[in-house]
Amino acid sequence: MKHGIYYSYWEHEWSAKFGPYVEKVAKLGFDVIEVAAHHINEYSDAELAEIRRTAKDNNIILTAGIGPSKTKNLSSPDIAVRQAGKAFFEQTLTNVAKLDIKTIGGALHSYWPVDYSKPVDKEGDRARGVEGIHGIADFAGNLGINLCIEVLNRFENHVLNTAAEGVAFVKDVGKPNVKVMLDTFHMNIEEDSFGEAIRTAGPLLGHFHTGESNRRVPGKGRMPWHEIGLALRDISYAGAVVMEPFVKTGGTIGSDIRVWRDLTDGADETKMDEDARNALAFSRFVLGG
Ligand SMILES: O=C(CO)[C@H](O)[C@H](O)[C@H](O)CO
Numbered sequence: 496m497k498h499g500i501y502y503s504y505w506e507h508e509w510s511a512k513f514g515p516y517v518e519k520v521a522k523l524g525f526d527v528i529e530v531a532a533h534h535i536n537e538y539s540d541a542e543l544a545e546i547r548r549t550a551k552d553n554n555i556i557l558t559a560g561i562g563p564s565k566t567k568n569l570s571s572p573d574i575a576v577r578q579a580g581k582a583f584f585e586q587t588l589t590n591v592a593k594l595d596i597k598t599i600g601g602a603l604h605s606y607w608p609v610d611y612s613k614p615v616d617k618e619g620d621r622a623r624g625v626e627g628i629h630g631i632a633d634f635a636g637n638l639g640i641n642l643c644i645e646v647l648n649r650f651e652n653h654v655l656n657t658a659a660e661g662v663a664f665v666k667d668v669g670k671p672n673v674k675v676m677l678d679t680f681h682m683n684i685e686e687d688s689f690g691e692a693i694r695t696a697g698p699l700l701g702h703f704h705t706g707e708s709n710r711r712v713p714g715k716g717r718m719p720w721h722e723i724g725l726a727l728r729d730i731s732y733a734g735a736v737v738m739e740p741f742v743k744t745g746g747t748i749g750s751d752i753r754v755w756r757d758l759t760d761g762a763d764e765t766k767m768d769e770d771a772r773n774a775l776a777f778s779r780f781v782l783g784g
């Protein structure tokens with residue numbers, strides 16, 4: 496098991512450059528940095544090559560996260576939007592591969608966060624989502640990339656809210672590089688049992704996000720970490736565990752994640768770093784790896 500952190504912990508915009516964070520997370524002791532793929536198509540080849548080299552020099556593995564916008568929604572009822580989504584993913588995956596990234600996770604099958612001012616068609620969106628992911632799976636597979644479909648809570652997405660729904664979706668897609676992704680923050684809202692949900696995903700679990708119920712770093716709250724660790728060991732999970740803390744207000748990240756108060760008690764960057772380092776030690780102990 497490898498341990499990582501989403502660099503957006505320190506940032507306010509999905510568009511923030513992730514290059515400078517590779518050395519930082521290496522110094523903090525992480526194995527993995529997760530980067531936002533939302534704006535990767537704006538990076539030059541030279542920039543991507545430099546980041547890849549820095550990661551290699553620092554023994555850091557990169558993973559990618561993405562919440563596709565409404566205009567790139569693979570499950571949209573509008574065929575033009577689905578086509579734009581496919582083209583966007585092909586370009587994004589091509590660039591993601593330039594960073595030697597093997598895992599991309601998020602609401603790949605849909606868009607994020609969902610606009611609930613419009614009526615919801617769960618069945619239709621799910622069916623188009625299965626088709627959309629099926630349609631990009633081989634493209635990703637040829638680049639050596641796993642597509643990890645994130646199960647989100649009801650307030651952020653309607654298509655997949657539980658591990659069981661995630662597993663059924665991934666089985667319907669039926670491609671070896673399409674996996675389920677779970678996140679303790681969402682599981683805390685939707686699952687009856689953390690352990691059962693992880694065991695339900697079992698060998699199909701491809702990526703795992705961690706965070707407390709208020710998205711503080713692991714170890715600061717009341718998540719049943721022991722139960723989660725036991726279940727991950729039970730299924731012999733060997734993928735990445737990436738903490739995804741969101742603790743600062745402001746910017747598009749603060750508003751998309753609905754962070755309306757400072758969850759760091761005014762921490763400066765040194766204190767934020769220290770919290771991340773302590774959360775990593777806690778995660779290695781309680782989850783393994
Ligand atoms: O848990 C999440 C949203 O609540 C997601 O992992 C990411 O924040 C999203 O995909 C954006 O990268």
Ligand SMILES: [Mn+2]
Pocket residue numbers: 645678704739
């Ligand atoms: Mn997540």
